Amino acid sequence: MTKEQRKTETCKQLLDTFYASPRTTKVEKLSFSGVGHRDVYNITAPFRYDGEEVILGRVEERDSEFSQVFFFTYDNNHIWTPREHTHTYNLQDPCWTIIKGELIIGGVEVITAADNPEKIVSWVTQFYRGFQIDSLCHFSSGPGTMKDIRLIELADGRVGVFTRPQGARGGRGQIGFTIIDSLDELSEQTFNDAEMLRDQFVPEEWGGANEAHLLSNGHVGVLGHIACFDILGNKHYYAMTFAINPETCEKTPMKIIAARTDFPIGPGKRPELEDVIFSGGLIRSANGRAVLSVGVSDAEAYQIDIPDPFIEYEQFD
Template sequence: MSRVETLLRQFRTLKLPVPAGEKIQFSGAGDDDVYNLTAPFQCGDTSVIAARVEPRNSELSQVKFFAFDGVRQCELLPDAPVFALQDPFFARIGEEFIFGGVSVEPADDTSGRLRWKTVLYRGTDLYSLRPFFIGPEGMKDIRPVGLPDGKVLLFTRPQGETGGRGTIGYILLDSLEDLTLGKIAQATLLQGQVAAEEWCGVNAAYVLDGHQIGVLEHVARFDAQGHRNYYACSFIFNYQTYHRTALKIIAERNQFKPGAAKRADLEDVIFPGGLCITESSVPRLYCGTSDCEAQWIGINNPFL
């Protein structure tokens, strides 16, 4: 039975009003599509978004950094680094800025297949980033979370014999220096989030009160036509007891503005990049939509 279908029915039963939101416009990227963005983060006095930039007919992308006006306009930062990556993410661990994405290259054959690895960088800001870890081949969605006691909670997403189409794992590390391929292989899997033919992965995670981590993730499936359906989800994870709350869908594609799609099988796709939650405004969820545009919508706080 489809676990994603059950979650979707539960979400639609809420009958939430159509949320306010905006399509984000990017200048400085030419004719390329810009999507699968991070939530905004501060670099000095500038609000910055990192996003995936690529031609419509390609998946060999670059990650570029843009100054964000807080509503709908992004302008390329001309002096910022450019990375040959997909699907950027960031975290702050101690005094360091941690940045990462998925490195993609053709397989060593003539099949046209791609292979990928998650690459992590560290620095004091985006201008001083240097690579420090490359994940195992075939694994996306590796996400480190800095904890108040100095330790690091690491989310993983194995595929294949261990993780099927994609299952979330977790492991507690003493520090970033403890991050190795061996440690990733030892991660405990979160069983039962989706059915065997479906997949999921962590997109971002946030330290809450009382040893709790708010987790933003995606769940996905193929529908009867072979098209991909992606949804934004959340749950809360206690890194001391390893208890987790029930997974829930918090957004689907039709809540966002209509727009183009990279391909017909990607129309019903949102890829959550991050959340902005403040006391003074409605929480915002930032997503790539249909693998070619970037948008945000206002949502209820998914961790309350």
Template sequence: MSLPATTALYRDYCQHPQSAASTKLTFSGVAGYDVYNPTAPFREGERWLMAARVERRDSEASHIRFFHWQGHAEAMLADDLPVFDLQDPFICRIDNDWVLGGVETAPDPDGKGLRWRTQLWQGKSIAALRPLTVGPWGMKDIRLLQLPDKRLLIFTRPQGEIGGRGKIGWLIINSLSELATPLFLQGTLLAQLESESWCGVNEAWLLDEQWVGVLAHVACFDAQGDRHYYAATFRLNFLTGKQTPLRIICSRADLLSGESKREDLRDVIFPGGLYRDGKRCLLFCGASDCEVHWREIPDPFLR
């Protein structure tokens, strides 16, 4: 079976352009730092919060901070909430607890730069999160979703000998108590993209008793070595393993112009999550590794 390249998916997307409003977010309380790669806004108590990656423009030393989303284009630092020395947050609800994930980086023991793995934290509140488990070194983009029968759907993203530049895997477990580092290497890989492209899950939504809607990113290098990242979606039937094809839903060109951490990251968006309230669907993205934008789009999971 011939699998599509990211460039082919993008060509298909460009054949059906959609006009939509986009907005760049302003973050207060973190002067001198960039904020990017956010989660979608979520509600805890009376506040709408979002987590995001915070770092200086010339650094990869990152923190996850929480912000109070004001409902449109502004967010204020929630300085009463904890700080995590991690990158690229995600958050979900499991058994009425919050589960926060983020990417830990550390020097590679072989002296080849940095290595990374996913940390997971759990708690009744954001202020009371405690360590849950860690993924294997070399794996980002682990995501969790609770199914109607209370089991857990786990998305993985191996790289290297198993996953190449990055493929999406999935498995189902009974409870959080089963999570252990080796488990994340047991996922069934999805055949979605050719080997020069890569992808990963950013967020998952339960659609019905069989289907899950998945927000993902697809990416590739060009001939100059610059990165190109796009937001995409697909559906997965967690009972049969059937999947729909990846479909790009947003590119960097769809958002407002802005700055970039580096020139090779200018055409990068990292879709953090969807805000779906039944009337609007807002896609929240990190842009060019230094900003946060949202774009109002047709809900990709409404049939």
């Protein structure tokens, strides 16, 4: 990984590079039952638990932002159904990781106005931990209005923390990073004090980390998103990756790895969200491929088989 300074690239420039290198993909839409007529989107990557494959998904009415996070398991009919006797969480955009053998679940809680329970005025990322899905306990909350907080166990056992400051410090949304010795040190101060990674987004655009992977060289591969508005106010979200050396915070340039055009035309939550995909998680395979789980247009869930975007990052010392 080099310290060479590179000009920050825009969504359009990254997208031009992405489309200039066609790749072979395989796309699968995920089917769900047991949630009524609600949409399921912004899913996590699957993980194995108690002999079952499990994912978390955001479950929501098409005309609402008030959602629940469900644990889903895969049945013999290739349908994802809510895991039996399992607690649901009043959260958005779930994530998970394993730290010291413990399952860590996160999601975004919306905060409503005191005089109007239908008006969302803020949001807070909440974290739960435990060794069993059925006995997770809340242990940490992020600062107000901060989404896209992600945790990872590093090679030396410490915990890497990715943040997303906004406003005076982070504009529309930057990525921050810090290291703590253990989950016991996770606090609002930790999130606020994280060093912001510079030169990743131009001021008019934004992004965040969605999942972190420990690579074979001890660096961290980051799966995230980069986003922008067009002149009509429509949002455009793309899946991206980069890598960071956790000891020095040196990082690779970002690259887009998937776009809305990879998926079939389908419904969207609102017209301005048509060109949106939200990276949920990625499973690497031994054959140089990876399966990316995404939410599409804030209404559907897909998985797409792509070349493993992290292989190139493992070549660095």
